[in-house]
């Protein structure tokens with residue numbers, strides 16, 4: 001079922017990667033989830049469902065099911081917080097900041113890069129292919145923003161903004177090389193967009209929009225239309241936790257709008273990006289599922305451009 005969307009996502013996954021992810025990892029996590037769920041349901045080993053951590057699959061599943069219909073974060077104010085609270089936090093952020101992007105890595109992220117290098121390549125290629133069309137670019141869910149640290153000096157005519165929930169976002173990024181055309185905004189990006197205090201010609205994100213419930217994702221895409229011309233998503237993508245078909249790599253356009261699949265391992269939301277983008281007046285220029293540099297999951301990469309005067313089709 002493809003919900004009358006125009007674009008079909010390309011799947012470019014080599015056979016060995018498919019075997020590892022769709023069979024080995026898929027089987028391992030499905031049996032683990034089924035076992036923990038049954039032990040909990042039969043009270044043979046009840047789980048603390050308030051302890052939502054990666055080690056607690058029942059709690060993670062419950063949490064996702066409890067939030068899947070939400071339109072936005074329920075406690076956005078409480079969610080905005082300080083990140084660097086002690087020495088360990090600083091060590092972690094310093095270590096992440098060492099993942100410096102270079103021209104070689106960005107040119108070929110699969111040779112030693114990460115998902116951050118992958119999104120940087122997509123954004124850099126887009127900026128080069130559309131000279132002068134993007135004057136401002138914003139990374140939502142930026143955290144340690146190696147991407148803007150790399151892009152800002154190479155595109156001095158573009159103003160880069162990193163946005164995340166951390167009030168000390170500038171300090172978090174202070175271990176990276178700085179540029180005059182790179183700044184920071186703390187807050188809940190959806191609120192900033194909806195109130196008009198955050199605008200950009202290009203929004204991009206990596207490993208972030210899978211944290212959004214489907215309605216929240218649609219709200220972000222709707223809010224993008226206030227200012228942006230381009231949206232880039234570079235998101236982890238898995239076989240669905242709930243599907244028994246081990247051969248299946250779900251395409252986003254097959255997912256029921258308003259609903260989401262849960263990906264393996266982190267149980268993140270996998271939604272119908274294509275439907276929301278097209279509904280809100282974007283043309284999807286590229287949608288593909290590819291291997292992730294340095295990781296076992298797949299990556300969904302989407303580039304969308306807003307039609308001038310675009311509206312619901």
Ligand SMILES: C[S@@+](CC[C@H](N)C(=O)[O-])C[C@H]1O[C@@H](n2cnc3c(N)ncnc32)[C@H](O)[C@@H]1O
Nearest residue numbers: 073116141142143164165189206207208211212
């Ligand atoms: C997994 S981290 C990815 C960080 C960074 N993009 C990277 O790839 O290293 C997800 C980021 O998205 C932010 N985030 C999570 N949920 C969000 C939401 N509902 N709205 C905006 N940002 C969110 C988090 O604060 C976090 O920094």
